[in-house]
Amino acid sequence: MSLRTAVAHRNLLYLLTLKELRTRYRKSILGWAWSLLNPLSQMMIFSVIFLYVFKAEPPVGEKSGLEVFPLYFLSGLLPFQFFQISVTAAIGSVQGGASLIKKVAFPHEQLVLSIVFAQLITAGIELAVLAVAFLIFGHMVLPWLIPMLMLMALVTLFTTGVALFLSAANVFFHDINYLWGIGAQILFYSSPIIYVTSIIEVDALRTAINLGPTGAFVQASQNILYDGIWPSFARWTQVALYSVSVFAFGAWAFNRMSPRFAEEL
Amino acid sequence: MSDAVGSAGEIALRVDSVTKSFRIHSERANSLKQFIASGGRNRYEEFLALQDVSLDVQVGEAVGIIGHNGSGKSTLLKCMAKILTPESGTITVNKRMAALLELGAGFHPELSGRDNVFLNAAILGMARKEIADRFDEIVAFSGLEQFIDSPVKTYSSGMYVRLAFAVAINVDPDMLLIDEILAVGDISFQQKCMEKFVQFRNEGRTLVLVTHDSGSVRHFCDRAIWLDHGQIRASGPPADVIDEYNEVMLNADRAEDGSMRRGDGPVRVTGVEVLVGGVDAPSVRTGDDVVFRIRFEADKPVEQPVFALKIATLAGVEVTAPSTRDAGDVPDTVAGVGHVDLRVDALPLLPGPHVLHTEVTGWGRTHVFDHLQNARSFDVHAGDSPETDGLVTFRPSWTWTGDGVSQRRSTP
Numbered sequence: 001m002s003l004r005t006a007v008a009h010r011n012l013l014y015l016l017t018l019k020e021l022r023t024r025y026r027k028s029i030l031g032w033a034w035s036l037l038n039p040l041s042q043m044m045i046f047s048v049i050f051l052y053v054f055k056a057e058p059p060v061g062e063k064s065g066l067e068v069f070p071l072y073f074l075s076g077l078l079p080f081q082f083f084q085i086s087v088t089a090a091i092g093s094v095q096g097g098a099s100l101i102k103k104v105a106f107p108h109e110q111l112v113l114s115i116v117f118a119q120l121i122t123a124g125i126e127l128a129v130l131a132v133a134f135l136i137f138g139h140m141v142l143p144w145l146i147p148m149l150m151l152m153a154l155v156t157l158f159t160t161g162v163a164l165f166l167s168a169a170n171v172f173f174h175d176i177n178y179l180w181g182i183g184a185q186i187l188f189y190s191s192p193i194i195y196v197t198s199i200i201e202v203d204a205l206r207t208a209i210n211l212g213p214t215g216a217f218v219q220a221s222q223n224i225l226y227d228g229i230w231p232s233f234a235r236w237t238q239v240a241l242y243s244v245s246v247f248a249f250g251a252w253a254f255n256r257m258s259p260r261f262a263e264e265l
Numbered sequence: 266m267s268d269a270v271g272s273a274g275e276i277a278l279r280v281d282s283v284t285k286s287f288r289i290h291s292e293r294a295n296s297l298k299q300f301i302a303s304g305g306r307n308r309y310e311e312f313l314a315l316q317d318v319s320l321d322v323q324v325g326e327a328v329g330i331i332g333h334n335g336s337g338k339s340t341l342l343k344c345m346a347k348i349l350t351p352e353s354g355t356i357t358v359n360k361r362m363a364a365l366l367e368l369g370a371g372f373h374p375e376l377s378g379r380d381n382v383f384l385n386a387a388i389l390g391m392a393r394k395e396i397a398d399r400f401d402e403i404v405a406f407s408g409l410e411q412f413i414d415s416p417v418k419t420y421s422s423g424m425y426v427r428l429a430f431a432v433a434i435n436v437d438p439d440m441l442l443i444d445e446i447l448a449v450g451d452i453s454f455q456q457k458c459m460e461k462f463v464q465f466r467n468e469g470r471t472l473v474l475v476t477h478d479s480g481s482v483r484h485f486c487d488r489a490i491w492l493d494h495g496q497i498r499a500s501g502p503p504a505d506v507i508d509e510y511n512e513v514m515l516n517a518d519r520a521e522d523g524s525m526r527r528g529d530g531p532v533r534v535t536g537v538e539v540l541v542g543g544v545d546a547p548s549v550r551t552g553d554d555v556v557f558r559i560r561f562e563a564d565k566p567v568e569q570p571v572f573a574l575k576i577a578t579l580a581g582v583e584v585t586a587p588s589t590r591d592a593g594d595v596p597d598t599v600a601g602v603g604h605v606d607l608r609v610d611a612l613p614l615l616p617g618p619h620v621l622h623t624e625v626t627g628w629g630r631t632h633v634f635d636h637l638q639n640a641r642s643f644d645v646h647a648g649d650s651p652e653t654d655g656l657v658t659f660r661p662s663w664t665w666t667g668d669g670v671s672q673r674r675s676t677p
Contacts, residue, residue, distance in 0.1 A: 011396075014386040019384055026375045103370040105347040106388055132605055259350035262343070263287060 009107050011034075018112035021121060026262075031140040043133060044204040046070050051078055059196045064139045066229035074130055076193040076218040079152065082123040083159045083214065084184050090115045090163035091170050098265040108258045109251075112163050120156055122197075130225070139228065146222045152240065155217050158243040161250030170256040171264050185208060191215040213242040275325035276359060276439050277346060277471040278322040283354035284436040285340055315351065316421060316495045322440075324360070328473040329482030329503060331510060334383040339444060341492065342366070342475045346442050348635040360471060363389055363438035369429030374418035378428055379408060381417050385432045401433050406457070407431035427454055432462050440471040445478070479507040480581025511639055530564040530634020532570050534623045537640045551615060551658065552646030557607040559623055561635075566600040568660075574607055579618040579642065584656050595628065614645045614655040 010019040025031045047070040050056050058069040066072075094101070094110045101108060127148065134141035191214045200206040209215045216238045220231040231239075288311045314337045322328050332338045343349040344356055371388045372381050382403055382645045386396045405415050407428045409420075412514045417425060462485070466472060473482050476482060482489050489506035491499040504587035538558040549555050557574055573588035587607065589595050620642045625634040650658040 009387075009390065011383075011393040014393075015384045015387045019376060019380070022380070023373060036545045100371045100388065101505075102348065103367040104388055105364065106390070185308075261347045 009110060012244055013110045013113055013117070017117040017121075019042075020114055020118035024118070024240060035122055036129060037124045039129045043070065043074060043129070046073055056195075059198070060227050061139070062223075062227035064226065066137060066139055066226060068137055071130075071134060072196075072222060073194060073225050074133070075222045076191065078123065078126055078192060078225075079155045079217050079221045080188065080193055080214060082119055082152070083155060083162075083217075084121040084188070085122075085162045086116045086159045087166060087180065088184070089119065090167050091180055092167070094167045094171055094261060095265065096101065096128075101261050101265055108261055109164060111169050111255055112254075113160065116156060116160050116163055120152070122154065124231050134225065141225060145227060148221065151217060151220050151224060154239050154243040157247045158213065158217070158239075161243070161247035164250035164254040168228075168254045171257065171261055178264075184221070187212070187214045191218040191219055212236075212248070216242060267351070275324040276321050276357075277324045277326070277360070278362075278473070279357040280341070280353045280362065281319045281356075281357070281468070282320055283318045283344060283351045283356060284313070285337075285344060286311045287353045288312075288368075302440070307335075314330075314495050317354070318492075318495070318497055319354075320490060320497065320500065322471060322473060324439075324471055326488060327468040327474070327486045329486035329489045330473065330475045330492055331477065331479050331482055331489060331507065331509060333514065336492045337495040338492045338576055340495075342442055342444055342473070345473065345660075360439035361437075362440045362442065363433065363435050363436045364442040364444075366442075366444045368426045368433060371465070372417055372425070372429065373621055375416055377416055378404075378413040378420070382428070382432055385429065386436065389433065389436045391436055395437075399437070403431045403435045406435065419451075421665070423451065429457060434458070434465075437510045439469070440473070442473045442475075443466065444475050454587075469627075478581065479510060480502075483507055483580050513600070514597045514639075526635070526637050530567065530625065531565050531571075531631075532561055532567045532625045532634045534559055534561050534625060534631065534635055534637050534640060536560045537574075537621050537641045537658060542563070544658060546643075548644035548646050549612060550646050551612060552649030553612050555612045557608045557609070557621070559607070560602075560603050560604045561599070561625065562602045563600050566598045568598050569595050570599050570604050570634060571626050571628060571630060572593055573624045573625070574625070577620050577622065577624040578656060580622055582656065584614065584619070588624075590628070612645070612648075613650075613653055613659070615650065615656060615658055616645050616647045617656075618644050622643075 007197050015207045025034055029253060030036060030037065050073060056069045058067045060067055061072075062130055067142070070114040094108060097108070099109045100111075131141050131145065163198050166180060190209055190212050191211060196217075198204055200209065205209070208213070216235065220235050220239055221233070223229050223231040268318060270586070274447075289312050289372070296494060304369045314599055318337075330338045336604075340349065342364070343366070344351050345358070346362070347358075347367065348366075369383055369385070373384065376384065379400075382400065383396055386399075386403075387393070391399075404410055405423075407430075409424055409428055410428040412420065412424065417428070420428070420532065421525070422569045452455075462472075464659045466485075474482065480487075486503050488501065489499075489510075490497060491506050491510050499509055536559075538556075538560070539549060540554050542557040543556075559572055559574060561564065561572075568654050571588050571590040573586055573590075575586040576584045578584065621640045622636075622638050626632055627634065651659065
């Protein structure tokens with residue numbers, strides 16, 4: 001791709017993302033209100049469950065002094081859900097763009113990127129709703145949104161890498177879709193989202209969870225939003241290393257496979 | 266490739282020894298289970314779609330690529346359009362290129378016409394500002410001003426392709442790749458499309474057309490390239506290449522009963538004669554009394570066979586296609602060897618090369634016993650009509666009326 005077409009196709013990425021967002025709530029009465037209602041309802045459901053059903057012992061926010069389990073849960077869930085939903089939606093995107101790929105020459109990765117970006121906007125709305133909830137509970141979260149955006153940039157990189165690789169592989173093996181369903185569950189439960197790492201008694205397991213890629217950014221997110229502290233330098237490095245290397249691998253694999261899309265689809 | 270007409274000598278597109286093969290999977294491992302069960306190997310056969318194809322297209326040239334189904338012409342076009350990647354060889358594109366392989370690829374039914382114009386133009390590689398600048402032109406060309414803010418799912422299929430074509434043609438490329446001349450919309454819109462293509466050519470832009478319709482290549486192109494089994498068989502002036510192509514296609518099929526002859530019936534046309542004064546003539550004159558004699562043989566009796574004879578210009582325009590059923594002259598049965606004559610008094614065809622196609626069908630005209638494309642060709646030479654334009658003469662007469670009309674002078 002020459003620079004000229006690359007510049008022209010930046011516009012395509014913008015329009016494809018817009019298409020994703022515009023068509024998402026078509027034919028629904030509440031339309032865009034859903035993007036607010038979804039996180040709100042989720043927040044309420046988990047508040048009821050963690051406050052009255054499981055009665056989980058809330059961790060104490062290191063600096064914020066918060067002791068609200070639903071907020072802890074949502075702090076970790078936000079980046080993970082962005083990651084998981086993006087990848088789930090992106091896996092079929094190359095397959096879904098078959099008619100386009102077979103008839104028009106354009107950078108195929110735009111199909112994947114547009115989905116990740118559209119999800120990123122959804123995550124932004126969720127973050128805003130969550131920030132309001134923190135404010136209601138008396139934690140001044142607003143300055144912490146800046147490191148949170150930095151973290152989300154890295155998570156986006158990581159997500160894009162996974163999405164690129166899996167969506168390309170899915171063209172050749174349709175099981176990827178189902179494998180990912182299992183993979184996503186393993187990643188969810190191996191990340192400290194509905195629990196706190198300190199309750200794990202087996203040292204090896206705790207270490208594994210700390211080293212896991214999703215566990216890393218989930219804990220960084222909890223540090224920033226719930227604890228109100230900067231994640232350690234080691235944590236930042238870990239997240240950055242995962243993100244950059246996964247992105248590089250995903251982009252490389254996608255570029256290797258994409259010339260064959262038109263004939264394989 | 267010295268036979269290019271009107272070229273500036275600059276190369277717009279260079280295809281350099283391109284080879285492309287496809288894998289034909291006998292058992293495609295679409296799941297990991299199959300993939301692992303087959304030992305990590307997909308079993309497939311290689312099919313060579315293009316073998317070492319090289320060609321240059323010069324700036325301002327209109328090149329038509331012809332060939333039978335499966336000759337690799339669409340694969341070549343897709344490689345040129347960078348949709349497919351060849352195994353070996355290179356394709357260099359020096360001009361801004363747009364490929365019209367399918368109209369409206371990427372239209373989203375839920376989005377409005379306006380949004381789809383922007384999206385589709387972006388897919389075709391236009392920048393946002395360019396699209397905005399051309400938006401009014403695109404909409405005007407499609408003639409869909411009233412509907413542009415409705416979702417395209419409410420469009421008729423005609424409206425859909427009109428909008429898609431309007432976007433595609435307004436991408437304003439220096440070089441256009443077309444898969445089949447697009448016959449879309451109503452007559453007036455087709456006229457607009459044709460004008461746009463002609464304008465495009467006259468502006469000195471480059472055109473590559475892939476088609477099985479040799480007529481449009483003859484009309485439209487400076488050069489024809491004949492692709493046969495993935496290799497270039499001939500390249501040169503359209504008339505020469507197409508004649509050779511037609512001849513080979515016809516002979517090959519006479520020999521092995523292939524695609525030019527189809528039909529399953531016991532009746533077969535064995536030959537067509539063009540008789541003037543009882544003598545088979547390679548050429549006739551306008552105004553001659555001509556008998557077209559269709560010779561046939563039938564292995565077993567056939568009930569109510571309908572014979573039809575189609576006369577077309579060499580460029581592919583059908584002039585007439587009378588049948589024995591139209592004339593109410595169908596025998597109850599036909600068997601053995603025989604012929605049927607079609608008599609035309611004072612032949613109204615104007616000078617030019619013509620071809621004959623024959624067809625024998627059942628009474629319903631849906632069951633084809635024997636269809637013979639290009640059964641033979643014949644020339645019409647100037648005869649008793651001074652007319653030159655058009656296909657036929659109606660032997661008309663002119664009458665002048667008006668106070669200021671002077672005495673008419675007879676022209677030589």
